[in-house]
Structure formats: C-alpha cells, structure tokens
Amino acid sequence: xxxxxxxxxxxxxxxxxxxxxxxxxxxxxxxxxxxxxxxxxxxxxxxxxxxxxxxxxxxxxxxxxxxxxxxxxxxxxxxxxxxxxxxxxxxxxxxxxxxxxxxxxxxxxxxxxxxxxxxxxxxxxxxxxxxxxxxxxxxxxxxxxxxxxxxxxxxxxxxxxxxxxxxxxxxxxxxxxxxxxxxxxxxxxxxxxxxxxxxxxxxxxxxxxxxxxxxxxxxxxxxxxxxxxxxxxxxxxxxxxxxxxxxxxxxxxxxxxxxxxxxxxxxxxxxxxxxxxxxxxxxxxxxxxxxxxxx
Amino acid sequence: xxxxxxxxxxxxxxxxxxxxxxxxxxxxxxxxxxxxxxxxxxxxxxxxxxxxxxxxxxxxxxxxxxxxxxxxxxxxxxxxxxxxxxxxxxxxxxxxxxxxxxxxxxxxxxxxxxxxxxxxxxxxxxxxxxxxxxxxxxxxxxxxxxxxxxxxxxxxxxxxxxxxxxxxxxxxxxxxxxxxxxxxxxxxxxxxxxxxxxxxxxxxxxxxxxxxxxxxxxxxxxxxxxxxxxxxxxxxxxxxxxxxxxxxxxxxxxxxxxxxxxxxxxxxxxxxxxxxxxxxxxxxxxxxx
Numbered sequence: 174x175x176x177x178x179x180x181x182x183x184x185x186x187x188x189x190x191x192x193x194x195x196x197x198x199x200x201x202x203x204x205x206x207x208x209x210x211x212x213x214x215x216x217x218x219x220x221x222x223x224x225x226x227x228x229x230x231x232x233x234x235x236x237x238x239x240x241x242x243x244x245x246x247x248x249x250x251x252x253x254x255x256x257x258x259x260x261x262x263x264x265x266x267x268x269x270x271x272x273x274x275x276x277x278x279x280x281x282x283x284x285x286x287x288x289x290x291x292x293x294x295x296x297x298x299x300x301x302x303x304x305x306x307x308x309x310x311x312x313x314x315x316x317x318x319x320x321x322x323x324x325x326x327x328x329x330x331x332x333x334x335x336x337x338x339x340x341x342x343x344x345x346x347x348x349x350x351x352x353x354x355x356x357x358x359x360x361x362x363x364x365x366x367x368x369x370x371x372x373x374x375x376x377x378x379x380x381x382x383x384x385x386x387x388x389x390x391x392x393x394x395x396x397x398x399x400x401x402x403x404x405x406x407x408x409x410x411x412x413x414x415x416x417x418x419x420x421x422x423x424x425x426x427x428x429x430x431x432x433x434x435x436x437x438x439x440x441x442x443x444x445x446x447x448x449x450x451x452x453x454x455x456x457x458x459x460x461x462x463x464x465x466x467x468x
Numbered sequence: 469x470x471x472x473x474x475x476x477x478x479x480x481x482x483x484x485x486x487x488x489x490x491x492x493x494x495x496x497x498x499x500x501x502x503x504x505x506x507x508x509x510x511x512x513x514x515x516x517x518x519x520x521x522x523x524x525x526x527x528x529x530x531x532x533x534x535x536x537x538x539x540x541x542x543x544x545x546x547x548x549x550x551x552x553x554x555x556x557x558x559x560x561x562x563x564x565x566x567x568x569x570x571x572x573x574x575x576x577x578x579x580x581x582x583x584x585x586x587x588x589x590x591x592x593x594x595x596x597x598x599x600x601x602x603x604x605x606x607x608x609x610x611x612x613x614x615x616x617x618x619x620x621x622x623x624x625x626x627x628x629x630x631x632x633x634x635x636x637x638x639x640x641x642x643x644x645x646x647x648x649x650x651x652x653x654x655x656x657x658x659x660x661x662x663x664x665x666x667x668x669x670x671x672x673x674x675x676x677x678x679x680x681x682x683x684x685x686x687x688x689x690x691x692x693x694x695x696x697x698x699x700x701x702x703x704x705x706x707x708x709x710x711x712x713x714x715x716x717x718x719x720x721x722x723x724x725x726x727x728x729x730x731x732x733x734x735x736x737x738x739x740x741x742x743x744x745x746x747x748x749x750x751x752x753x754x755x756x757x
Binding site: 211278403 | 499546549550552554556557558560561562564565568569571572686693725726728729730731732733734735736737738739740741742743744747
C-alpha cells in the first residue's frame with residue numbers, strides 16, 4: 174500500500190517536470206506545425222536562455238525574475254537568428270529533411286560555440302537556499318511553485334490567445350493549411366515573426382529557469398529538445414492542448430518510473446513508449462499535419 | 469608513427485560505418501540517426517563473447533555480424549512503416565533506448581564503467597600483434613566493405629532500393645515488396661556495423677556506452693552527407709574531412725575540451741553549410757526531398 178503523501182509527492186514532481194516538457198513541446202510545436210521544420214535547434218535556444226540568465230545573475234547579482242527575463246529575451250533573439258536560416262531554406266524550397274539537418278547543425282554549432290566560450294563544465298548561478306513549504310508531508314520548493322505558476326499562466330494565456338484573438342486563429346490557419354493561408358493573401362512572414370517570438374520566449378524562459386535552478390552545460394540540452402519533440406508528436410492532433418497533455422503525461426510517467434523502478438530507467442520508459450506507439454499506429458500518432466504520403 | 473597507424477585504424481572503422489550508413493541514408497533516403505546503436509550491438513556482442521565465453525576473434529566477429537544483422541532487420545520492420553521526421557524520431561529513440569540499456573544492465577555490460585580487458589587482435593593472430601599489422605587488417609576490412617557496398621547498390625536489390633527511394637508508389641505497383649527490401653538493406657548495414665563494432669572493441673580493448681552515444685551517430689551521418697550521399701567515394705571523403713578537423717586542432721595545441729568543442733562546432737557548421745549551399749555534398753550525391 175503506497176502512502177497518500179507519496180502519491181501526492183509523485184504527482185507534484187510529475188507536474189513540475191511535465192510543465193517544463195509541455196512548455197518546450199508548445200515551443201517546438203509552434204515552429205514545427207507552421208514551418209514543418211523539425212526544430213531540433215530548440216536545444217540551442219535553451220542554451221542561449223540558460224547561459225544568458227546564469228551569467229547575467231552572476232555578473233549583476235540580479236534576482237531570479239530579472240535574470241529569467243534576460244534569458245527570455247536571449248531565447249527570442251536566438252530563435253530569430255535560427256529563423257533566418259529556416260527562411261533561407263524555405264526560399265530555396267529545401268526539403269523537410271534538409272531543414273531538419275540544418276536545424277541539427279545549428280544545435281551542434283551553438284553547443285560547440287558555448288563550450289568554447291564558457292567551458293565544457295556545468296555553469297551554475299549564485300542563487301541558492303530556495304524557500305520551501307510543507308503542505309502536509311509534501312514539500313513544495315520555490316522553483317516548483319515558479320514552474321507550476323508559470324505553466325498555468327502561459328497555458329491559460331496561450332489558450333485564450335488561440336481561442337479569442339485573430340493572431341491565434343491565424344496561427345491555427347497557417348498550421349492547418351499553408352497554401353490556403355497564402356492564397357487568401359495573408360502575410361506569412363509577419364505571422365512567422367510573431368510565432369518565432371513566442372516560441373523563442375517560451376524556450377528562453379525554460380532555459381533560464383533550468384539554468385538558474387540546476388545549472389547549464391553546453392552538451393545537455395539536446396535530450397530536452399528531443400523529449401519536447403516526443404511530447405509534441407504524441408499530442409500532434411492539436412496545436413496547444415495536445416502538447417500540454419502529452420508533456421504533463423510524460424512528466425508523470427517519468428516520476429512514476431523513478432518510484433516504481435529507478436530514475437535511471439525513466440528515459441528508457443519514455444522512448445520505449447514512443448517506439449511502441451510508432452510501431453502500433455505511426456500515422457495516427459503523427460497526425461494529419463505532419464504525415465507524409467506512404468505507399 | 470604509431471599515432472598515424474592508430475588514425476588509419478580508426479578511419480577504416482569509420483569508413484566501414486559510413487559506407488554502411490550510406491545504404492540507408494543515400495540509397496534508401498532514410499535519415500537514420502541510430503548507426504552508433506548498430507555499432508554498439510556489434511562491439512558489445514563481440515566483446516562479451518570474447519570475454520565471457522572465450523571465443524576467438526573470428527568466432528566472435530561472426531556472431532557479432534549475425535546478432536547485429538538480426539537486430540537491424542527487426543528495426544527495419546518498424547522503419548518500413550515510417551517516413552520523414554518519424555524515421556528520425558524513431559531511430560533516435562532507438563539509440564537512446566539502447567544506450568540506456570547498456571548503462572543500466574550493469575551485470576551484463578558493466579554499466580557506465582564499460583567492459584575492459586577485451587582480447588586484442590594479436591591474441592588471435594601473432595601477425596596482428598603490431599599496430600601496422602592491425603591497421604592493414606582494418607584497411608583490408610574497409611576496402612572489402614567498400615567493394616561489397618558498391619556491388620550491393622549496383623545489383624538488382626540496389627535498383628529496388630533506389631526505386632523505393634525515388635517513387636515508392638510506383639515501386640510497389642511494379643511488385644517490389646518494401647518490407648523485404650528494407651529487411652535485406654538493414655540486415656546488410658547491420659552486418660557491416662557489427663564487424664566494425666567488434667573490430668573497434670578488439671582494438672580499443674575497452675568499451676563503454678558513451679562511445680556509442682548520439683554524438684557518434686550525428687558525426688557518422690554528417691560524414692555521409694558532407695561527402696555526398698549515394699556516391700562511391702562521398703562517405704569516404706566525408707569521413708576523412710571530419711576526422712581531420714579534430715586532429716588539426718590537436719596539432720595546433722588544443723586540449724581535450726577544446727578539441728571536443730571545435731568538433732561540435734565544425735560538425736554543426738558543416739551540416740548547416742551542407743543544407744544551405746551544397747545539399748548534394750562535396751561529391752554531388754543524392755539530395756533529400
């Protein structure tokens with residue numbers, strides 16, 4: 174019989190992990206669904222957000238929120254830089270595979286550049302001694318609450334934008350049918366500029382949070398990008414709701430694995446789960462927007 | 469001089485791996501990111517058989533080729549159902565799954581500590597006790613791989629593979645069975661990768677899961693793409709270019725971390741340049757559609 178407080182602790186940890194995965198999945202999905210680029214360079218955006226927040230905090234001693242804002246801005250800037258390459262490839266009518274290769278190259282080039290500039294080790298901020306609160310026997314730390322509140326705020330905000338604003342409807346339209354969007358005389362470039370901005374801001378903020386909490390190293394962000402891609406594809410049926418559910422689900426699955434088996438097997442379970450789903454029904458998993466024609 | 473022989477040995481193993489990978493990437497048109505997983509299966513199978521069961525190198529190599537070919541054939545069943553980004557994600561997931569297995573099955577694989585004391589080629593054949601002898605042996609294996617891969621891609625099966633890559637609907641309409649072609653192509657790639665793996669294990673006499681991580685897979689695919697996929701010499705050229713970069717940095721006095729960082733940077737820049745300016749690679753091979 175598992176104690177009730179342990180179940181609540183697992184749910185809390187799963188939610189915290191899940192919120193991070195879900196936010197990154199939304200960032201990935203916004204770029205992927207509107208440009209069809211398998212946005213592995215999300216790892217590079219995370220690095221930009223993480224390093225700028227950590228170094229800004231170290232140099233100025235600014236608090237978490239100002240440092241995170243710097244990370245957010247760095248994420249936006251990094252995504253805009255990456256988007257120049259994507260735009261160039263789109264103009265040349267490069268295939269999706271070529272764009273994926275370019276995105277992968279961007280990640281590796283950035284990781285190498287950060288390793289050269291800041292060293293291969295983990296860089297940590299000077300922020301320590303987080304406050305924590307006990308809700309019964311469940312311990313909730315300040316970063317936990319920050320992740321959860323940011324997640325709830327962003328999920329709600331993005332859902333409202335998607336449902337009630339012209340911007341949200343335009344993003345949905347572009348993600349659903351680019352040709353139709355262009356035929357109707359809409360300005361794709363302007364919309365993509367906004368999409369890259371939102372995606373970069375989310376990823377930069379996640380990078381900053383992770384960097385300020387656990388430290389950041391140049392070679393560690395690819396697994397985050399891949400897990401985000403997994404969540405985005407698991408929830409590919411919708412632009413926003415799918416990645417949120419898939420991200421939180423993956424977070425819970427990981428913590429559950431940690432409890433029942435061991436933390437060392439959590440990646441194995443996540444990727445095994447994805448492979449099984451891909452084997453069972455690859456077309457439904459990837460959804461109509463990303464499925465390619467098969468014989 | 470010994471270092472040169474070492475480089476020749478390593479380059480030969482990489483050429484075997486890239487020539488095999490080119491069958492999937494260049495000829496079949498699949499962006500497979502798990503070549504280092506196939507390499508790992510061969511290396512661990514060979515190493516375990518030599519260490520635990522006392523098999524000689526040829527026996528272990530034969531078993532490694534067989535086991536890796538069977539593993540890749542199973543992977544091919546999944547791959548034949550997928551296209552585009554799904555192949556990338558599935559293959560990368562398979563790689564992460566396998567490296568996680570290697571890290572966690574400590575009783576069998578030694579976990580992160582790896583397997584040490586693997587018998588070298590010299591224990592099987594006295595002539596292969598020296599570094600030049602081992603290097604010649606590896607070069608012979610690489611040359612043989614190149615020849616077999618060339619024959620493989622220019623025969624009937626090769627034409628079937630090209631037909632599936634260029635127009636899968638028409639190929640199926642003409643009676644080509646995709647699954648059968650995939651199983652044979654992946655099986656071939658597995659066989660070569662398994663041999664490369666056991667050659668590496670015997671040479672290094674120590675292996676651990678980090679050798680076969682995602683970096684190695686991306687490096688291998690970069691070599692194929694930069695050189696020119698689906699060309700005779702493209703993967704060889706790409707291998708030599710990407711292996712030369714860290715050596716040049718090392719010669720200029722770079723430390724281990726600098727070499728690693730520049731390796732990443734060079735790999736990234738070359739991949740971006742390849743996608744943006746030279747999608748057919750240096751030797752003008754297959755362009756992804």
